[in-house]
Structures are given as structure tokens and as C-alpha cells.
Amino acid sequence: MAIRKIRQLGDECLTKVCKEVKMISPRTKILVQDMFDTMYEAGGVGLAAPQVGVLKRIVVIDVDDNPHVLINPEILETSGEQTGYEGCLSYAGKSGIVTRPNYAKVKALNLDGEEYILEGEELLARCICHECDHLEGIMYVQKVEGDVVDNADLYAEEEETE
Numbered sequence: 629m630a631i632r633k634i635r636q637l638g639d640e641c642l643t644k645v646c647k648e649v650k651m652i653s654p655r656t657k658i659l660v661q662d663m664f665d666t667m668y669e670a671g672g673v674g675l676a677a678p679q680v681g682v683l684k685r686i687v688v689i690d691v692d693d694n695p696h697v698l699i700n701p702e703i704l705e706t707s708g709e710q711t712g713y714e715g716c717l718s719y720a721g722k723s724g725i726v727t728r729p730n731y732a733k734v735k736a737l738n739l740d741g742e743e744y745i746l747e748g749e750e751l752l753a754r755c756i757c758h759e760c761d762h763l764e765g766i767m768y769v770q771k772v773e774g775d776v777v778d779n780a781d782l783y784a785e786e787e788e789t790e
């Protein structure tokens with residue numbers, strides 16, 4: 629188990645278009661394991677390789693105790709719309725409102741180099757789109773509607789309205 633340092637907004641790794649993975653090597657497998665460890669440790673539901681400083685097209689996602697590895701992911705289809713708060717481990721403690729598709733279908737390779745399809749709705753769809761954006765050097769703050777807020781303020785606001 630190895631926790632890698634999560635790059636924060638302003639780090640140039642987060643602005644680069646990542647390179648396709650040509651060969652899944654033992655190093656790739658270690659990287660993926662480290663990405664899961666790092667994501668779980670930070671309490672996240674998705675992490676892209678550039679967030680740990682590796683400019684490769686690799687994403688890990690786990691929104692419901694179902695871990696997914698997406699290597700060279702390609703979004704094939706999206707539909708619908710959802711608008712809601714979104715955060716990112718590379719902008720710790722903050723959230724902002726982003727509109728995303730409510731459904732996403734993505735094609736990717738797994739760690740054995742086999743192509744598979746992952747489909748998701750709601751949080752999984754949001755996560756697929758958010759993580760794939762990272763591979764293009766795009767942070768959610770570029771898509772945010774209104775202000776980015778501190779999570780502490782967000783929770784306080786929720787308590788007030790309840």
C-alpha cells in the first residue's frame with residue numbers, strides 16, 4: 629500500500645492532455661493500486677493519474693464499493709442532465725455546482741488489457757465525466773456554475789435548511 633501525493637489546483641500536471649497507455653506493465657499495476665489506496669485514504673470516489681503526477685490515461689472509480697479501472701477510457705454516449713455539487717481531491721475542501729450528463733457509457737481497457745464497457749447513471753456518470761475531463765487537463769472549476777464554496781459552509785447551509 630502506497631499513498632501518493634495528490635496534486636492540487638495550480639499544479640501544471642492538472643492542465644496537461646494525458647498520453648495513451650500503450651502497454652500495461654507491472655509498473656502500471658502498481659500505479660493503479662496506489663491510485664486506489666490514495667483515493668480511499670482521501671475519501672474520494674474517483675482519481676485520475678495526472679492527479680498523482682502521472683500523465684497517462686488511467687482512471688480509478690469507486691462510487692458504490694465496486695472498484696473500476698479505466699485505461700484509455702473513451703466516452704461513447706451520454707444523455708440527460710444532472711446539476712449538483714461536485715468536488716475534487718485536487719481542490720481539497722471545496723465544492724461547486726456542475727451540470728453533467730445523467731448517463732454515461734464509456735469504453736476502456738481493464739488491467740488485463742481487455743476492452744470493456746462501463747455504464748452509469750447519476751453519481752457514477754458524474755464521476756466518469758469528471759475523471760475523463762482530468763485526462764484532458766480539465767478541472768471541474770472550469771465548468772462550475774456560480775461560486776466554488778468551502779465544504780464547511782456547504783454543510784452548514786444544509787443543516788440550516790433541514
Ligand code: NI
Nearest residue numbers: 715716717718
Ligand atoms: Ni477531480
